[in-house]
Amino acid sequence: xxxxxxxxxxxxxxxxxxxxxxxxxxxxxxxxxxxxxxxxxxxxxxxxxxxxxxxxxxxxxxxxxxxxxxxxxxxxxxxxxxxxxxxxxxxxxxxxxxxxxxxxxxxxxxxxxxxxxxxxxxxxxxxxxxxxxxxxxxxxxxxxxxxxxxxxxxxxxxxxxxxxxxxxxxxxxxxxxxxxxxxxxxxxxxxxxxxxxxxxxxxxxxxxxxxxxxxxxxxxxxxxxxxxxxxxxxxxxxxxxxxxxxxxxxxxxxxxxxxxxxxxxxxxxxxxxxxxxxxxxxxxxxxxxxxxxxxxxxxxxxxxxxxxxxxxxxxxxxxxxxxxxxxxxxxxxxxxxxxxxxxxxxxxxxxxxxxxxxxxxx
Amino acid sequence: xxxxxxxxxxxxxxxxxxxxxxxxxxxxxxxxxxxxxxxxxxxxxxxxxxxxxxxxxxxxxxxxxxxxxxxxxxxxxxxxxxxxxxxxxxxxxxxxxxxxxxxxxxxxxxxxxxxxxxxxxxxxxxxxxxxxxxxxxxxxxxxxxxxxxxxxxxxxxxxxxxxxxxxxxxxxxxxxxxxxxxxxxxxxxxxxxxxxxxxxxxxxxxxxxxxxxxxxxxxxxxxxxxxxxxxxxxxxxxxxxxxxxxxxxxxxxxxxxxxxxxxxxxxxxxxxxxxxxxxxxxxxxxxxxxxxxxxxxxxxxxxxxxxxxxxxxxxxxxxxxxxxxxxxxxxxxxxxxxxxxxxxxxxxxxxxxxxxxxxxxxxxxxxxxxxxxxxxxxxxxxxxxxxxxxxxxxxxxxxxxxxxxxxxxxxxxxxxxxxxxxxxxxxxxxxxxxxxxxxxxxxxxxxxxxxxxxxxxxxxxxxxxxxxxxxxxxxxxxxxxxxxxxxxxxxxxxxxxxxxx
Numbered sequence: 001x002x003x004x005x006x007x008x009x010x011x012x013x014x015x016x017x018x019x020x021x022x023x024x025x026x027x028x029x030x031x032x033x034x035x036x037x038x039x040x041x042x043x044x045x046x047x048x049x050x051x052x053x054x055x056x057x058x059x060x061x062x063x064x065x066x067x068x069x070x071x072x073x074x075x076x077x078x079x080x081x082x083x084x085x086x087x088x089x090x091x092x093x094x095x096x097x098x099x100x101x102x103x104x105x106x107x108x109x110x111x112x113x114x115x116x117x118x119x120x121x122x123x124x125x126x127x128x129x130x131x132x133x134x135x136x137x138x139x140x141x142x143x144x145x146x147x148x149x150x151x152x153x154x155x156x157x158x159x160x161x162x163x164x165x166x167x168x169x170x171x172x173x174x175x176x177x178x179x180x181x182x183x184x185x186x187x188x189x190x191x192x193x194x195x196x197x198x199x200x201x202x203x204x205x206x207x208x209x210x211x212x213x214x215x216x217x218x219x220x221x222x223x224x225x226x227x228x229x230x231x232x233x234x235x236x237x238x239x240x241x242x243x244x245x246x247x248x249x250x251x252x253x254x255x256x257x258x259x260x261x262x263x264x265x266x267x268x269x270x271x272x273x274x275x276x277x278x279x280x281x282x283x284x285x286x287x288x289x290x291x292x293x294x295x296x297x298x299x300x301x302x303x304x305x306x307x308x309x310x311x312x313x314x315x316x317x318x319x320x321x322x323x324x325x326x327x328x329x330x331x332x333x334x335x336x337x338x339x340x341x342x343x344x345x346x347x348x349x350x351x352x353x354x355x356x357x358x359x360x361x362x
Numbered sequence: 363x364x365x366x367x368x369x370x371x372x373x374x375x376x377x378x379x380x381x382x383x384x385x386x387x388x389x390x391x392x393x394x395x396x397x398x399x400x401x402x403x404x405x406x407x408x409x410x411x412x413x414x415x416x417x418x419x420x421x422x423x424x425x426x427x428x429x430x431x432x433x434x435x436x437x438x439x440x441x442x443x444x445x446x447x448x449x450x451x452x453x454x455x456x457x458x459x460x461x462x463x464x465x466x467x468x469x470x471x472x473x474x475x476x477x478x479x480x481x482x483x484x485x486x487x488x489x490x491x492x493x494x495x496x497x498x499x500x501x502x503x504x505x506x507x508x509x510x511x512x513x514x515x516x517x518x519x520x521x522x523x524x525x526x527x528x529x530x531x532x533x534x535x536x537x538x539x540x541x542x543x544x545x546x547x548x549x550x551x552x553x554x555x556x557x558x559x560x561x562x563x564x565x566x567x568x569x570x571x572x573x574x575x576x577x578x579x580x581x582x583x584x585x586x587x588x589x590x591x592x593x594x595x596x597x598x599x600x601x602x603x604x605x606x607x608x609x610x611x612x613x614x615x616x617x618x619x620x621x622x623x624x625x626x627x628x629x630x631x632x633x634x635x636x637x638x639x640x641x642x643x644x645x646x647x648x649x650x651x652x653x654x655x656x657x658x659x660x661x662x663x664x665x666x667x668x669x670x671x672x673x674x675x676x677x678x679x680x681x682x683x684x685x686x687x688x689x690x691x692x693x694x695x696x697x698x699x700x701x702x703x704x705x706x707x708x709x710x711x712x713x714x715x716x717x718x719x720x721x722x723x724x725x726x727x728x729x730x731x732x733x734x735x736x737x738x739x740x741x742x743x744x745x746x747x748x749x750x751x752x753x754x755x756x757x758x759x760x761x762x763x764x765x766x767x768x769x770x771x772x773x774x775x776x777x778x779x780x781x782x783x784x785x786x787x788x789x790x791x792x793x794x795x796x797x798x799x800x801x802x803x804x805x806x807x808x809x810x811x812x813x814x815x816x817x818x819x820x821x822x823x824x825x826x827x828x829x830x831x832x833x834x835x836x837x838x839x840x841x842x843x844x845x846x847x848x849x850x851x852x853x854x855x856x857x858x859x860x861x862x863x
Contacts, residue, residue, distance in 0.1 A: 016757075016758065226728055226729055226731070227727050227728055227729060228718060228719070228724055228727060228728070228729060229727065231711065231714075231718060231729060234704070234707060234711070235704050235707065235711075235715065238704035238705070238706045238707050239700075239701075239703070239704040239705065239706075241697075241700060241701045242700075242701055242702065242703060242704045242715065243704075244663060244683060245661075245663065245683065245693065245695060245701050245702065245715075245716070246683070246687075246715045246716045247662070247682065247683035247684030247685075247686070247687045247716065248684075249682070249684070
C-alpha cells in the first residue's frame with residue numbers, strides 16, 4: 001500500500017515499483033527533455049522569439065550538417081569526461097559539484113607539463129601530460145573528501161568553493177607568469193609544441209580525447225559491475241550504515257573514488273589544452289563542470305549512457321550559440337533550458353520509482 | 363461487519379469477512395502479517411473503504427468514510443506506533459483536535475478532570491500535566507487509550523498492544539482491558555504472535571488467514587497449538603528444543619566492557635559475559651538499556667572505551683569491522699533495512715554484502731560472477747527467500763524475507779563462530795518466526811555461540827541456555843533458563859536489584 005492522495009472524488013496512489021521496467025529508463029529522460037523544451041518555449045515567447053523557429057535553428061546549429069555535428073562532438077568531449085568523473089562520486093553518495101574546478105586544475109597541470117617538457121616526443125609527452133593532469137585533478141578532488149570524513153564538512157559547499165579557487169588560479173597564470181606576450185590583447189599562454197598536441201580527426205576539431213572518454217565510460221561501467229571496488233562504491237552510495245556494517249573502509253574508498261573522479265574530470269581540461277586550443281586561453285570552459293552534473297543525472301549516472309547525454313548537451317550548448325546569435329537572446333536563456341532539463345529529469349524520476357494509479361472513489 | 367471485501371491490485375486483502383463484537387467483550391483478531399486483519403480494522407476505522415459488505419453498529423447499517431465517522435460512531439483505535447506529540451502534555455495530547463467549549467482557548471482544567479475520572483475508573487495511571495516525552499512507553503499507550511475513551515469510544519481497536527511493553531506493563535494492560543470490558547466496552551486487540559497473551563485475555567478469538575476468516579471461537583474452546591495451526595494452516599513446531607551441549611569451551615568473552623552512546627553518556631558499564639560453544643545467551647531488557655550498544659561494540663561498529671573482547675582467546679577489542687568479520691563474528695542487526703542491507707541494491711549483491719571478500723567469491727580485485735550466482739541461488743533455495751529474482755531490489759522484500767536473507771548471509775559464512783542477533787523475529791509472522799528460530803537452534807548444534815538480544819522475553823526463555831538481564835548498561839544477573847522465573851526477570855528488567863538470598 002503506497003501513499004494515497006485524495007482530491008475530492010479522485011484518488012491518486014503512489015506505489016513503489018517492485019521492478020523498474022527497462023523502457024522507463026529511456027522514456028523518462030526523453031520525456032524530461034521534451035517537457036523542458038516546452039516550458040522553455042514560454043521563456044522564449046517572453047523574449048518575443050517564436051519557439052518553433054528558435055528550436056529549429058537550435059537543432060540545425062547542433063546537428064543540422066556535418067560541420068555543426070562535429071562541433072557538437074567537440075563540446076561533448078569535455079562534458080563527457082566531467083560527467084563521468086561526477087557520476088562515479090555521485091554513485092558513492094558524495095555530492096561532488098567540483099568537476100569545474102578539477103577540470104580547470106587539469107588544464108593548468110597540462111599547460112605546465114607542455115610548457116616545461118616541450119622537447120619530448122609525442123608518445124612520451126602526451127601520456128605524461130595525461131598522467132599529471134589526472135593526478136593534479138584527482139588530488140584536488142580528494143581534498144573535500146578528506147575534510148568531509150575527518151571534520152564532517154559538507155562536500156557540496158567545499159567542492160563548489162574550490163571551483164572558484166581553481167578558476168582564479170588559472171586566471172592568475174594566464175594574466176601573470178604564463179602570459180604569452182606575442183598574443184597581444186588576447187590573454188592566453190604560449191602555444192603548445194606540435195609534439196604535445198593531441199591529433200584531431202582530419203578536417204574537424206574532434207580530438208582523439210573522444211576515444212579516451214568513451215574508453216573510460218566503458219571501463220567505469222565494467223569496474224562498477226565486476227570489481228570489488230565497484231561493489232563497495234555502490235554499497236557506500238546506497239547505505240553508509242550498511243557499508244560500515246559490512247566492514248567497508250569508508251575513508252579509503254571515498255578518497256579513492258574522489259581521486260578517480262577528479263582525475264577523470266581533469267582530463268576534460270587537459271583535452272581542451274592539448275587537443276583543442278593548443279594553449280590555455282581565458283574562460284576556455286563555459287561551465288562544462290556544472291553542466292556535467294545535469295549530463296550525469298540525465299544518464300541516470302550510468303557510465304554507458306553518459307556519452308549519449310553528453311552529445312545531447314553538446315548539441316544544446318552549440319545550438320544555444322546559434323539561437324543566441326540569430327535571435328539575439330541572452331545565453332542565460334539557454335542555461336535556463338538546461339536547468340529545466342535537470343529539474344524535469346529529477347521530477348519525472350517519480351514515474352521510475354513509483355507506479356502511479358489514478359482512480360475515482362466510489 | 364458482514365461480507366467485507368477489499369482488494370488491492372493483485373491481492374484480495376479481505377474476502378467476504380464476517381466479524382462481530384458485543385459490548386463487554388474482548389474479541390481478539392489473530393493472523394499472520396498479510397492475513398488481512400489490519401485491512402479489516404482499517405475499514406472499520408474508516409481508513410479504507412470496503413468494496414463489498416456492510417457494517418452495522420447497534421443493529422443500524424452505517425457507512426464509515428473516514429476516521430471521523432468512526433469516532434462519531436464510538437469506534438476508537440490505538441495504533442501500534444503511537445500518534446502523540448512529545449512536546450505536549452498528556453492532557454493536551456488527549457484533547458488535541460477536539461473542539462473546546464471555551465474556544466479559542468483550551469479547556470485543560472475540565473479535560474484534566476475528565477482524564478482523572480476516566481483513568482481512575484479503568485486504572486489508567488497517567489499524570490495529565492506531564493509532558494509526553496517524559497513518560498514511559500506504557501504510559502504513552504495509556505494516553506492513546508485515554509484519547510479514544512475521551513472521544514466516547516464504545517469499541518476500542520488495539521493494534522499489537524503488547525509489542526512494546528515489559529511483562530509487568532503487559533499484565534497491567536491486561537487488567538485495564540478487563541476493566542474496560544467489565545464496564546461494557548468492546549475491545550478488539552489484534553495480534554500476530556503472542557498467543558499466550560491472547561489466551562489469557564480474550565473471550566472470543568477470530569483467526570484470519572489469507573483474507574479469510576478461518577474460525578471464530580470461544581477462547582475456552584481452543585489452545586495455543588490449535589491457534590498456531592489455524593493461523594499458519596499446518597502444524598507448527600512451537601516448542602523449540604533446547605539442546606544442552608556440554609561444552610565448556612568459551613568462544614566469546616567480554617571483560618569489563620564500557621562504552622558510551624551517541625549522546626556521549628555511558629551506555630555499557632563493566633559488562634562481563636561469556637558464551638560457550640553451542641550456547642545461546644539471551645540478553646533480556648527493556649529497549650534502550652544498552653542492548654544496541656552492546657551489539658555494536660562486539661561487532662566493531664562502536665568503540666569500547668574500556669574492557670576487552672575475546673573471540674576464541676584472540677583479542678578483537680576495537681579492531682575494524684572487517685577484521686572482526688574475518689575473526690568469525692556474524693551479525694543480524696536490529697535495524698534490518700537501515701543497517702543490514704542496501705535497499706536499492708539487488709538480492710544478489712545483498713547476499714554477499716559482508717562476505718564478498720571471501721576467496722570463493724572473488725579474487726584480489728574482481729568479483730567471481732559465476733560462483734557468486736551459484737552461492738546466491740543456493741542461499742535463496744535453502745532459506746526459502748521469496749523474491750521475484752536475484753536481480754530485484756531488496757527494499758521490496760517483506761520483513762520475513764529480509765530477515766531470511768540477512769540470516770542466510772550471516773550464518774553461512776565460512777568461519778562463523780559467534781552470531782550476534784538483535785530482535786531476530788520482531789514484526790515477523792509465525793511462519794518466518796518459526797524458521798528463524800529453527801535456524802538459530804541448528805546453528806547452535808553446529809557449535810556456534812549465539813548472543814540473542816531481544817525484547818521478546820518469551821523468545822529469550824524458549825531459545826536460550828542462559829539469560830542475562832541488562833538494565834542501564836549493567837548486567838544485573840545471569841541465570842540458567844531452566845531456573846529463571848519470569849516475574850523475577852521482569853523485576854530485574856525494571857531495575858530492581860536481585861536481593862541476596
